[in-house]
Amino acid sequence: MKACQISPVAADGALHRVDLPRPVPGQGEVLVRVRAASLNYRDLLVAQNVYGATLERVIPLSDGAGEVAEVGPGVTGLKAGDRVAGAFYPDWVDGPITAGARVRSLGANMEGMLAEYVVLPAHAAIPIPDYLTWEEAATLPCAALTAWHALSVVANVRPGDTVLLQGTGGVSMFALQFARIMGARVIQTSGDAAKRARVTEMGADAVIDYKAEPDWDRPVMDLTGGRGADVVIEVGGPGTLERSFRAVRVGGTIVSIGFVGGGAEVNPRAVIGKSIRLQGLTVGSCAMFRDMNRALALHELRPVIDRVFPFEEAAAAYAHLRAGAHFGKIVIAI
Ligand SMILES: NC(=O)c1ccc[n+]([C@@H]2O[C@H](COP(=O)([O-])OP(=O)(O)OC[C@H]3O[C@@H](n4cnc5c(N)ncnc54)[C@H](OP(=O)(O)O)[C@@H]3O)[C@@H](O)[C@H]2O)c1
Structure with missing residues (x-):
């Protein structure tokens, strides 16, 4: 699969285009075909290693949406074709924040969304409202x-x-x-x-x-x-x-x-x-994400998208965020 990686440890902000094997969902996990990802100020911090990420290489971006391509053993409640977005903190399922719940976050110390495929715990693949486009849904996990x-x-x-x-x-x-x-x-x-x-x-x-x-x-x-x-x-x-x-x-x-x-x-x-x-506060739980999606669906709110970049221009999307002239969200179509 095509993907981009950054090196938080090198802190040079460089995006590396790579071809990686398609990941395989394990027990309780789903494989998601990512259709769009979006950028947050936090992704600049991760790339500059001021976010506390310690990996040599990681696929960046916490935010993305796509469809379930495959479900792993033991998964119930999701099936191939379901439209989902990844939860920023996959281990923060419900209730108040705990130290353990905020250890892992997508695109910092576990693989993020700037790739054709990502594996997520099934409970952290959050169904998205039908009325949203892929690009719109990709903006929800962090800022929204x-x-x-x-x-x-x-x-x-x-x-x-x-x-x-x-x-x-x-x-x-x-x-x-x-x-x-x-x-x-x-x-x-x-x-x-x-x-x-x-x-x-x-x-x-x-x-x-x-x-x-x-x-x-x-x-x-x-x-x-x-x-x-x-x-x-x-x-x-x-x-x-x-x-x-x-x-x-x-x-x-x-x-x-x-x-x-x-x-x-x-x-x-x-x-x-x-x-x-x-x-x-820091982002939110999987349960809050589901609650928010109910409100979004009821009011059919449309996320404000500044610009959509193609995958091949992911570095330009980062530069656009860094320049600070955007209004709303910057998206990368995958
Ligand atoms: N705690 C969390 O969980 C969490 C989650 C998401 C984001 N954040 C943080 O929240 C901040 C905003 O994130 P974001 O993704 O919304 O950033 P963003 O999309 O990059 O927005 C930055 C905006 O802030 C405004 N700004 C810049 N300097 C300002 C100033 N001195 N006074 C008032 N506004 C100023 C600018 O708006 P104008 O151009 O209109 O002036 C700029 O467009 C970042 O520090 C980010 O790390 C935290």
């Missing part, structure tokens, strides 16, 4: 599930809540769509005028240019009548966290997800003074 976990499981967003989203990357665009079906009001930031216009078209109630307004917590306060946002989905990290402390309401929730903004040390005093709930 992270946004779903943050809004519906951690923050328990209620109709009428104000949700503050940062930027227009994969996580934030899914969060916009989920927040809207949950009945929340969305305030979103973006450093790009064209992206701000698109976010408004998609239903954001207010959009702030964080480059022109580095004190963007002030307009958030103005827009909420001095109260602050109920929930902040924090993807900026040290570069934005102190602003988020100011922008969230007293007793509000900040879900700490990413660190695209760079930046320095953070002073936690506001967390204490404003009684902020600051909760980190």
Whole structure:
């Protein structure tokens, strides 16, 4: 089968085109013919070996979708032809996160989705909604599930809540769509005028240019009548966290997800003074993925895809992500 590999240990970011034997599903496993894969900021970290991956060579990318090609012994509930996506953490089946559940993740320390075939534990091959294309379904496992976990499981967003989203990357665009079906009001930031216009078209109630307004917590306060946002989905990290402390309401929730903004040390005093709930999270469980897919199917939400690259141009897809001009998800068709 055709595949790409990276070398996390070499940390050179190079993608190597390889031909590998088609893997064989063992007890309780399924073989999936991958149709599309998608990229996350995390995949840049894996390629640069700042993700803690220790393999000499691995097939990268956590996210992908395809059809079951073969089931191994003992598999029930899935059959050849079923449309599935892989779970980011195959060992996190249900319940709260545990140390063991987050040890293995696709495309870092086990084979990922940038290949024609992948073997997955059957419970981690999650059926995808019928209405989604392969490319759309390939965007779900990391960014979408992270946004779903943050809004519906951690923050328990209620109709009428104000949700503050940062930027227009994969996580934030899914969060916009989920927040809207949950009945929340969305305030979103973006450093790009064209992206701000698109976010408004998609239903954001207010959009702030964080480059022109580095004190963007002030307009958030103005827009909420001095109260602050109920929930902040924090993807900026040290570069934005102190602003988020100011922008969230007293007793509000900040879900700490990413660190695209760079930046320095953070002073936690506001967390204490404003009684902020600051909760980190990492992607989600297989059970959360199934729950999210039910909501997606009901509302027929369409993931925002920036661009689809052919398999042969996988390196260009990585470069496109690195450049940061994308709006939504970057996909590779396989
Ligand atoms: N905890 C988890 O499980 C989890 C899961 C997924 C992702 N993450 C993390 O979450 C972060 C976002 O991931 P992603 O895949 O959505 O990334 P992405 O698609 O690469 O999006 C990055 C976006 O962030 C915005 N941005 C950059 N600097 C910013 C700043 N200083 N303030 C506000 N926004 C800024 C930009 O939006 P504009 O161009 O509109 O300004 C950019 O397009 C990453 O750090 C990633 O590692 C964590």
